Amino acid sequence: MKDIQWDNLTLTKFEKNFYHEHPAVTAMSDKEVEDWRRQNEIICQGDNIPKPVLSFDVSPFPADVLDVIKKAGFKAPTAIQSQGWPMALSGRDVVGIAATGSGKTLSFILPALIHIRAQPFLQSGDGPICLVLSPTRELANQTQEECARFGTSSGIRSTCLYGGAPKRAQIDSLRRGAEIVIATPGRLLDLLDMGVTNLRRVTYLVMDEADRMLDMGFEPQIRKIVGQIRPDRQTLMWSATWPKEVQQLARDFLNNPIQVNVGSLDLKVTDHVKQIVKCVTEGQKLNETLNILRSIDKHSRVIIFTKSKRGADDLTRELRRDGFNALAIHGDKEQRERDYVIEEFKAGRTTIMVATDVASRGLDVKDIRVVINYDFPMCVEDYIHRVGRAGRKTADGYSEGTAVSFFTDTSARVTRELIKVLRDAHQDVPPELERYAYSGPSGGSFSRYGRGYGGYGGYGRGGHGMTGSNNIPIGGGN
Numbered sequence: 001m002k003d004i005q006w007d008n009l010t011l012t013k014f015e016k017n018f019y020h021e022h023p024a025v026t027a028m029s030d031k032e033v034e035d036w037r038r039q040n041e042i043i044c045q046g047d048n049i050p051k052p053v054l055s056f057d058v059s060p061f062p063a064d065v066l067d068v069i070k071k072a073g074f075k076a077p078t079a080i081q082s083q084g085w086p087m088a089l090s091g092r093d094v095v096g097i098a099a100t101g102s103g104k105t106l107s108f109i110l111p112a113l114i115h116i117r118a119q120p121f122l123q124s125g126d127g128p129i130c131l132v133l134s135p136t137r138e139l140a141n142q143t144q145e146e147c148a149r150f151g152t153s154s155g156i157r158s159t160c161l162y163g164g165a166p167k168r169a170q171i172d173s174l175r176r177g178a179e180i181v182i183a184t185p186g187r188l189l190d191l192l193d194m195g196v197t198n199l200r201r202v203t204y205l206v207m208d209e210a211d212r213m214l215d216m217g218f219e220p221q222i223r224k225i226v227g228q229i230r231p232d233r234q235t236l237m238w239s240a241t242w243p244k245e246v247q248q249l250a251r252d253f254l255n256n257p258i259q260v261n262v263g264s265l266d267l268k269v270t271d272h273v274k275q276i277v278k279c280v281t282e283g284q285k286l287n288e289t290l291n292i293l294r295s296i297d298k299h300s301r302v303i304i305f306t307k308s309k310r311g312a313d314d315l316t317r318e319l320r321r322d323g324f325n326a327l328a329i330h331g332d333k334e335q336r337e338r339d340y341v342i343e344e345f346k347a348g349r350t351t352i353m354v355a356t357d358v359a360s361r362g363l364d365v366k367d368i369r370v371v372i373n374y375d376f377p378m379c380v381e382d383y384i385h386r387v388g389r390a391g392r393k394t395a396d397g398y399s400e401g402t403a404v405s406f407f408t409d410t411s412a413r414v415t416r417e418l419i420k421v422l423r424d425a426h427q428d429v430p431p432e433l434e435r436y437a438y439s440g441p442s443g444g445s446f447s448r449y450g451r452g453y454g455g456y457g458g459y460g461r462g463g464h465g466m467t468g469s470n471n472i473p474i475g476g477g478n
Contacts, residue, residue, distance in 0.1 A: 003227030014203050015118045016234045017091035018111075022058040025051050025086075032036065040079040045257030050086035053077060055474040060089055061110060063154040072149070079105030083260050085098070085111060085174040094236045095250055099270070099388055102262055105146050105361075108206045108236050113154055115204045115234070116179045127174075127180040130204040132231070133222065135212040135333070136184065137162035138342065141183045143208065156180065163187045164335040165184055171196050174393065192228065196241070197227040203335050207253075208413035210239040227251055230241040240385065269425045273371075273390050276404045277422065279432035285374055285406045292372060292404055293324055293352070300369040301345065304354045305386050307375035315374060316354045326352035357382060365389075375406035379399060 003065070006188060032052050037044065042052075043183050053059050055076060056066055079314060080098045084107035087094050098104050112130045119129050134140040140162050147158035153296025158180035159173035168191070174181070174197045181188075181197070191197055205226070207213070213222060235254050239246050242261075269275060287303065296302070306312045309330040319326040325339045327350045344350040346365050357377070371390045384403070407418070415437040422429050 001189075001224065001228070003224075005127075005368065006231050007187060011264055014148055015091075015094060016115060016203065017089075018114050018118065019050065019060055019086050019089035019091075021086070022051065022053070022060070024058045025053060025300055031384060037083075039084075041263045042070070042083055043261040044083065044257075045258065046092075049258055050090055052082040054082055059085065061114070065110060065113060065150060068150050068153055076202055078262065078270065079106050081107050083106070086234060087258055087260060088234075089114060091234055093234060093254040095257050095259040096236065096238045096262075097240070097242050097259070098238070099240055099264040104238050106150075108151060108208075108238065109143070109146050112180065112204050112206070113156055113187075116156055117154060119201075119203065122179060122201070124177075125198075126177065126201050127199050128178055129201050130180045130206070131199065131202045131225075132180065132208055133204040133213065133225065134162075134182055134184055134187075135165060135209045135216055135218065137161060138338070139209060140182045140473075141339075142468070143276055147180050148413055149183065150158060151180065158182065161187045163190075164338075174325065175463050177285040180246050185218045185225060188225060189221055189335065192225075199225070200230075202229045203233050205229055205235045207235070207237045207249075207293055210237050210249060211241045211243060212433075214245050214249070219245075223252075224248070231255075231458050241414075246435045269384055269387050269421060272400055272423060273425075274388055274400070274402045275387060275422055275425060275427040276402065277407050277418070277430055279407050279430055279436065282408055282410075288324055288406065289372060292370070293319070294411050296370060299348070299351060301348070301365065301367055302352045302372065303389055304352065304369040304372040306354060306356060307377070307378070309356055311375060312354045312356055319354070324352055326354055328354045330356040357386070369401055371401065371403040373403070376405055376407050376411040376414075378414075379420055380414050381441065383419065384416075412424075412436070 015125055028051050036042070036052060036054070056069055059066065059077070061069070076249045080096060081104045084094070084096055084104070088108060088111035096104060096107060104289065116129050122129070131142055132140075134143060140160050140179040144158055147156075151233075152159055157176070157178045159170065159182070161170050161174075161181060161183035163184060163186050165290035170187070171191065171194075174191065180359070192199070192265075207222070235257075236253060237250055237257075257302065277290060303325075304315065305314055312328045312330050314324050316328040327344060329341045341350070342365075345353045354374075368389050372385055373383065374384060377386060387403040387405075390403050407415075411418075415433060417435060419429055419437055458465070
């Protein structure tokens with residue numbers, strides 16, 4: 001599949017500026033705007049940045065969309081929505097830097113609905129008008145749920161394309177026609193190569209979790225996909241971080257963008273998460289985890305992160321043996337089982353999910369009270385994203401959360417960075433960690449500091465004949 005030579009084609013003009021500022025927004029003084037942005041840690045860059053929309057009553061959305069918003073229980077836009085909506089509706093290319101859980105999905109979905117309404121109806125053989133690229137099938141599915149919820153009243157169809165699932169149903173949905181396609185890059189390229197769909201009608205492109213897509217090695221696929229989309233499209237790039245690789249992608253694909261940052265560009269943990277770091281040995285982690293789970297409300301949702309798929313499975317078996325209703329999710333699970341785990345966790349029928357980093361970004365589960373880093377991640381950035389699963393933004397404000405992280409000798413290289421993250425968030429720094437930052441390992445471990453832990457010697461207390469860590473029928477049943 002070759003890039004389309006757009007210079008040789010006559011492109012049909014389309015409309016993309018739909019923003020009409022409400023008089024109440026117009027009346028806001030520059031000082032009022034500045035004060036609001038400062039209070040909400042909003043930084044904007046670029047020319048002619050529109051003023052924020054502070055309530056649904058002054059938002060630019062039609063009555064049917066506002067009705068869905070109100071029925072969903074939203075009381076006010078989040079900070080990124082307040083500033084992002086008028087930016088996206090103005091037809092400009094937009095860069096949005098905001099943490100997971102800030103409400104960014106609706107920042108691009110609701111303007112997409114307005115954009116689609118203004119375009120000619122799809123004809124037989126047409127591909128989508130709006131394309132959302134997502135790094136993982138979980139995030140893609142969650143975005144699809146939002147599209148379905150808000151698009152139904154407008155008669156706007158959406159579909160979700162991702163690997164690990166049969167192609168037939170996805171092919172059928174494309175052939176029926178879908179104004180919005182949410183896709184992981186690999187599966188979309190497969191279907192484009194098959195000639196099932198095309199991107200000739202795409203005029204609204206979203207790259208969601210751009211930093212994550214680059215981390216996962218999707219840059220070549222992204223570039224190939226964008227080569228199939230007309231250059232005068234509107235492009236919105238969303239990212240939790242702003243590294244140089246993402247900046248280069250923005251320079252290559254966006255035209256004179258305006259940018260909104262929520263919070264500092266220096267990655268940090270929200271103040272609404274209490275961070276507890278326990279310096280332990282490998283053999284102490286299971287007992288520590290059991291103690292935590294026994295001490296919290298049994299209805300509290302908990303995510304436990306491990307570094308490996310095997311570790312997730314092993315730990316899940318141990319927790320289930322001790323009477324905890326835990327389920328595991330990672331990249332080796334069949335899609336059916338992954339969907340099952342996510343649904344059980346979201347519904348609250350299972351309150352403990354053991355996960356690798358496949359679930360650390362994009363998984364939109366409300367009211368996660370506790371995050372446990374059973375295995376400390378390889379870098380502080382991943383630590384911040386994991387910990388950010390607790391204390392998420394809700395309609396009523398932020399929910400308080402707690403993150404407990406087990407720090408062992410194997411994580412020595414990130415000690416000083418971790419200390420900085422804790423101090424920046426005004427969290428306690430364990431004396432053991434302070435000493436370790438300057439002494440490092442000396443043939444022993446954290447046990448030399450005399451914490452007096454007892455406990456089990458690791459996860460493994462023997463298998464019990466389970467066919468899967470989740471102890472559910474794999475590949476069969478409902």
